[in-house]
Amino acid sequence: MDATESAALMSLLRTQPVASLATLHKGAPAVSMVPFALLPDGSGFVIHVSQLATHTQDMLHNPAVALLVTAPLAVGDSPLALPRASVQGQARQCLPVARGYEQARQAYLAKLPDAVPLFSFGDFSLFVIEPEAIRWVAGFGRAMSLVGERMRAALNPPA
Amino acid sequence: MDATESAALMSLLRTQPVASLATLHKGAPAVSMVPFALLPDGSGFVIHVSQLATHTQDMLHNPAVALLVTAPLAVGDSPLALPRASVQGQARQCLPVARGYEQARQAYLAKLPDAVPLFSFGDFSLFVIEPEAIRWVAGFGRAMSLVGERMRAALNPPA
Numbered sequence: 152m153d154a155t156e157s158a159a160l161m162s163l164l165r166t167q168p169v170a171s172l173a174t175l176h177k178g179a180p181a182v183s184m185v186p187f188a189l190l191p192d193g194s195g196f197v198i199h200v201s202q203l204a205t206h207t208q209d210m211l212h213n214p215a216v217a218l219l220v221t222a223p224l225a226v227g228d229s230p231l232a233l234p235r236a237s238v239q240g241q242a243r244q245c246l247p248v249a250r251g252y253e254q255a256r257q258a259y260l261a262k263l264p265d266a267v268p269l270f271s272f273g274d275f276s277l278f279v280i281e282p283e284a285i286r287w288v289a290g291f292g293r294a295m296s297l298v299g300e301r302m303r304a305a306l307n308p309p310a
Numbered sequence: 311m312d313a314t315e316s317a318a319l320m321s322l323l324r325t326q327p328v329a330s331l332a333t334l335h336k337g338a339p340a341v342s343m344v345p346f347a348l349l350p351d352g353s354g355f356v357i358h359v360s361q362l363a364t365h366t367q368d369m370l371h372n373p374a375v376a377l378l379v380t381a382p383l384a385v386g387d388s389p390l391a392l393p394r395a396s397v398q399g400q401a402r403q404c405l406p407v408a409r410g411y412e413q414a415r416q417a418y419l420a421k422l423p424d425a426v427p428l429f430s431f432g433d434f435s436l437f438v439i440e441p442e443a444i445r446w447v448a449g450f451g452r453a454m455s456l457v458g459e460r461m462r463a464a465l466n467p468p469a
Contacts, residue, residue: 168389171330171378173339179374180332180339184394184447215338219330223382229424230327235343265388288343 152287152295157305160287163222163234164189164306168263172198173217174209181209187218188262190255193306195279196238197245197255199266202274210242216280232291239284245277255279282306311446311454316464319446322381322393323348323465327422331357332376333368340368346377347421349414352465354438355397356404356414358425361433369401375439391450398443404436414438441465 172185183206185198196218200207210216222234245255255277260267269275285297285305297305331344342365344357355377359366369375381393404414414436419426428434444456444464456464 168383169380169392171332171341171380173330173332173341173376175334175339179398180334180341180376181396181398182330182332182339182341182376182378183396183445184378184380184392186389217332217339217341219341219343221328221330221343224327230345230422231424231428233328233343237340237342239338239340263389265390269390286342 152297152301152305156287156289156293156295157308159234159289160236160285160305161308163220163236165262167220167222170196170198171219171221172206173219174206175213175215176205176209181205185218186259186263186266187220188259189306190258190279193303195255195281196240197259198242198278198280199259199263199269199275200278201272202276207276207278210278211244214241214243216240216242218280229291234290235288237286237288238280238282240280240282242278242280245279251279252277311456311460311464315446315448315452315454316467318393318448319395319444319464320467322379322395324421326379326381329355329357330378330380331365332378333365334372334374335364335368340364344377345418345422345425346379347417348465349417349438352462354414354440355399356418357401357437357439358418358422358428358434359437360431361435366435366437369437370403373400373402375399375401377439388450393449394447396445396447397439397441399439399441401437401439404438410438411436 218238288294377397447453
């Protein structure tokens with residue numbers, strides 16, 4: 152993965168406000184939209200979800216999740232070749248008493264300021280999804296899989 | 311579901327070229343991007359995928375899938391309130407010998423003309439996802455679940 156591809160991946164993850172969250176629901180895959188933010192060191196994807204929502208119950212039952220971030224379609228682009236990153240990971244609830252809560256909340260609100268009022272709703276809580284693998288498709292025929300140190304380095308590039 | 315909401319759902323499904331496809335991969339949820347089209351009578355979502363891709367193998371092992379279609383973010387919209395439709399369904403491969411193949415191919419290519427060359431690749435095939443339930447979120451706090459006759463009517467409105 153060269154610096155240009157790494158920068159394109161980070162640009163996608165930092166600028167796109169929403170992702171598709173896949174969870175396991177009663178043994179079948181389910182998918183829903185979630186606003187998300189990346190932690191400053193790239194170690195986790197922060198989402199803020201309602202206890203009343205199916206995906207939240209799914210994550211509490213089974214933390215294995217996947218997250219897809221897709222680039223918006225610009226005029227003249229082929230929808231077949233949209234850049235996208237698919238993340239496999241483990242979701243853990245991050246309560247206000249948890250270490251890292253304040254950092255996760257700040258990262259989320261810096262990207263999604265509209266969500267401020269939701270933090271006063273009792274049924275909403277933060278989850279942090281720790282990535283285990285990323286499939287990064289930079290365009291048609293330009294796909295790569297990232298795990299371990301290579302993935303961590305891509306998500307936490309030198310400033 | 312009133313006519314305005316039904317029209318908004320159909321407009322989303324007809325105009326958005328890509329969806330997020332959730333599959334079951336070795337017991338865990340996975341999610342990937344797929345271009346898609348709706349059959350003219352609304353009875354299925356057509357996708358065209360490579361046998362080499364993980365999601366295709368996942369669907370052949372377990373046909374339970376979910377599909378998410380999200381509206382693009384326009385200037386001034388809140389990412390928290392983006393209209394989106396989440397479909398639960400069953401995916402079945404639709405080979406050229408199958409009844410309905412030609413109709414599925416035509417629906418797909420009418421929406422995704424860039425895919426014409428891929429139909430000459432031996433590893434690509436069509437799958438049709440038959441919807442069982444749809445969760446339609448028209449905006450913040452405006453969500454509804456559609457199943458059975460109500461879902462079929464929403465997907466096949468009078469011309």
